[in-house]
Amino acid sequence: MMITLTKRGYTGETDLEPIAALINACEAVDCLDEGSSIAELRQEIEAPDVDRDRNLCLWETPEGTLIGFAQLWIPESGEVRDGFLWFRVHPMFRGGTVEGEIVGWGETRMQEVSRECGVPVSLRSGTRETDGDRIRFLESCGFTINRYFFRMERLAAEPIPTPHLPPEFTLQIGEQQKNGDAWVELYNQSFIDHWNFHPLTRDRLDYELANLPYRPAFDLVAVSPDGQFAGFCYCTIYAEKNRKTGRNEGWITVLGTRRGFRNQGIGRALLLAGMQQLQSAGVETILLSVDAQSPTGALKLYESVGFRKSFAKIALSKALDNPKLAN
Structure with missing residues (x-):
């Protein structure tokens, strides 16, 4: 779906309700057990290692409806600085330009980190093993699969x-x-x-x-x-x-x-x-x-x-070039 989008930063408490609504609209379709609430979002976004000014981004329609949200977590250590990209796109707007704009934002932000810190950077993301559309999209952007993580469970009564x-x-x-x-x-x-x-x-x-x-x-x-x-x-x-x-x-x-x-x-x-x-x-x-x-x-x-696998998540990454480091 081709639409003109507005990209903006996080502005504080008033953004929590529409972000939670977007996440829950995705959860209603995807059934990933990853719904959220205003209180849960507040706890996550107010954490000391979250750069709210630079590492959160929102995408809106011309009418002001939130249809995309992305967050980067960038640990402050490592010979290669990693940016972990988590994002959601409203089900009605998937498969268009929103996902590409989100990844582009993540790449641009990580290249800024590379210039500031003088180290190589990579962009990371992840998804369920069964989410073929998300995997194919990330691979089309240059991501490769690095690792599998299993969710496991066991009955406590055993x-x-x-x-x-x-x-x-x-x-x-x-x-x-x-x-x-x-x-x-x-x-x-x-x-x-x-x-x-x-x-x-x-x-x-x-x-x-x-x-x-x-x-x-x-x-x-x-x-x-x-x-x-x-x-x-x-x-x-x-x-x-x-x-x-x-x-x-x-x-x-x-x-x-x-x-x-x-x-x-x-x-x-x-x-x-x-x-x-x-x-x-x-x-x-x-x-x-x-x-x-x-x-x-x-x-x-x-x-x-007695634990048994219930599903798998895939971790993917993409190394990002910084021409200044190459010189």
């Missing part, structure tokens, strides 16, 4: 084996609140070997603790006999989302084991302990996401305790 940490290791709870710096270091050292890793910051942790669901009992850390944080499991129940969907689900949000402590059964023990906490909280289904090619063997671990 028996959960008893967790066993190595001798003299202890399980502590609530360390994100009690010892945030050490928890952030543990997180980063646990995921440093993972594909496309970007460090967690203390500012981000503090923001999530203040704005997202948190229960100390779901915040588990394995501590070695000499007092080191060796591994962690963090679980979440999104009560508002469960109310909207009518489901009763809990998440293994993150699970990791620090270098030097792997292959001792710590990750398995923490996973089982987290599952027990969610089971005790009364959830019906336990969910998680995993890199299908995780170098730590996470997929096999999850399968071994």
Whole structure:
């Protein structure tokens, strides 16, 4: 559909309602379980690592109807600076010029980052494995598939084996609140070997603790006999989302084991302990996401305790040229 569009930046609170309406109009057609609300959008957009002036963009019809929204998340680290592009286009306006304008905006913004930082950049995006139209569109723009991520689930009512940490290791709870710096270091050292890793910051942790669901009992850390944080499991129940969907689900949000402590059964023990906490909280289904090619063997671990794949997401990327760097 060829129309004249107006592109503009995010202007604040008044944009939240039309953005939420656009996302939910897409959800009504796509059924991806990715609807949103004004409150959820506010939490995400107000996060400390979101550049609201430069990394959010809206597309409107001449009548002022919002039909496209895009957000870039650009971690401030790495030899190559990545821009993660998330976008939605109203179902009535797909397949025209809107998607191309969104990708063009993302490329232009990342080239600005390259000039400012003097490093190569890439644009990344993702979608469900079953969304052939989105995959073909991204590939037509020069994106290539790099990775598959699986959503997995398990019924909480199924028996959960008893967790066993190595001798003299202890399980502590609530360390994100009690010892945030050490928890952030543990997180980063646990995921440093993972594909496309970007460090967690203390500012981000503090923001999530203040704005997202948190229960100390779901915040588990394995501590070695000499007092080191060796591994962690963090679980979440999104009560508002469960109310909207009518489901009763809990998440293994993150699970990791620090270098030097792997292959001792710590990750398995923490996973089982987290599952027990969610089971005790009364959830019906336990969910998680995993890199299908995780170098730590996470997929096999999850399968071994009863998790099964429900769907896959694909990560795609496109390297962007900066002529100044080439010279």
